[in-house]
């Protein structure tokens with residue numbers, strides 16, 4: 001049995017009563033999309049015509065000066081983030097996805113190909129569809145020679161995220177969307193060529209990301225070619241040099257699948273959406289997302305958590321008690337730093353992605369015994385209470401990054417600066433899905449109105 005059996009998935013599916021989701025068959029990804037896009041276009045047309053002037057919320061001055069936090073102002077199809085429940089992908093929670101989405105050959109965790117299919121179509125793929133997508137991605141996974149040469153020319157000291165963003169931008173040399181646009185394609189064709197670029201880009205990300213890893217951390221060592229018999233993450237792990245480590249490969253599958261999308265307003269997803277709205281091709285759009293991800297308030301948190309937990313470990317020594325952790329947490333807060341891995345812009349509960357990664361750790365004796373993972377668990381027992389007592393953060397609970405880097409570290413992937421690159425491989429699933437839908441729905445150029453402080457003050461005075 002290559003993938004989880006369709007029967008067991010169907011049973012889970014029925015139990016979870018996801019009746020609105022249609023169970024998919026052997027139909028190709030393109031045919032599936034062709035079938036569902038007209039209904040979505042119709043839905044949008046109706047919304048616009050019948051409810052275009054319905055008020056959804058109000059804009060306060062604090063929204064304008066506060067990073068537009070919480071403003072409902074963009075359309076995003078693939079996922080919705082509930083502050084308490086966490087992320088849902090087309091209505092499916094993370095535990096739902098873990099029950100119904102196919103796993104990789106010989107594995108148990110969600111395979112990112114099945115998550116990509118779900119994000120793109122809103123349907124749970126069959127084992128055959130997942131396998132076909134895996135095979136297509138592997139067949140398209142090799143980098144063009146000029147991109148290899150470009151990446152090889154970067155200094156080792158250039159940050160891996162800068163290298164990733166530049167490599168992705170350079171891949172637009174082969175953009176199907178750009179070529180078709182130059183030929184004068186019609187609007188209904190936009191999504192077709194966007195999809196081709198998105199699939200090609202997702203296929204090539206592992207080879208690009210692994211080449212950067214090799215060049216920065218193990219220059220001169222051989223790099224495995226893309227293997228047509230492996231799935232996306234199987235290839236990625238193999239090219240990173242961890243192909244024999246099945247636990248790490250499974251962890252990467254789970255992490256990359258779960259981290260693939262987190263609504264549209266986060267900085268990386270929004271950057272891709274904004275740049276894509278200019279009809280820039282998916283490579284340019286996603287490179288913008290990667291540069292947003294490279295910021296310390298966004299994608300760097302997992303490396304910060306690891307750094308902080310290791311400093312705690314070094315200071316507290318062998319006999320680590322909850323009292324000592326509590327004192328260390330207060331020390332961190334009193335020195336004016338944030339507790340990394342805790343808090344969230346939207347979530348107000350423990351992040352279900354954190355819980356899923358914890359469960360993964362619980363199922364692996366080597367992770368349960370790992371001192372750094374034990375420290376993550378002990379910290380989880382103490383930190384919410386301390387953060388509540390501190391009284392500042394709106395969410396005293398862990399986010400996904402509270403544990404993600406520590407698992408990579410345990411398995412030997414110890415190069416902190418590289419962790420955001422793995423996040424970048426993952427986030428492509430959601431950001432590129434939305435580009436396809438933005439083109440299918442004919443969404444316009446994004447152009448919010450900005451205001452100066454003087455204009456705001458005048459508005460306030462006039463409205464009194």
Ligand SMILES: CC(C)(COP(=O)(O)OP(=O)(O)OC[C@H]1O[C@@H](n2cnc3c(N)ncnc32)[C@H](O)[C@@H]1OP(=O)(O)O)[C@@H](O)C(=O)NCCC(=O)NCCS
Nearest residue numbers: 301337338339340341342343344345392393394395399401
């Ligand atoms: C994620 C994060 C940036 C969200 O920021 P936010 O939306 O502004 O969060 P809040 O509205 O809860 O912030 C309110 C206050 O609590 C503070 N706060 C938030 N999370 C905190 C944390 N983990 N430790 C200490 N203080 C925290 C904020 O700095 C802010 O303080 P201020 O009023 O002095 O500026 C923030 O929680 C954070 O910095 N967490 C640590 C880094 C991290 O884990 N990032 C990964 C996110 S997936």
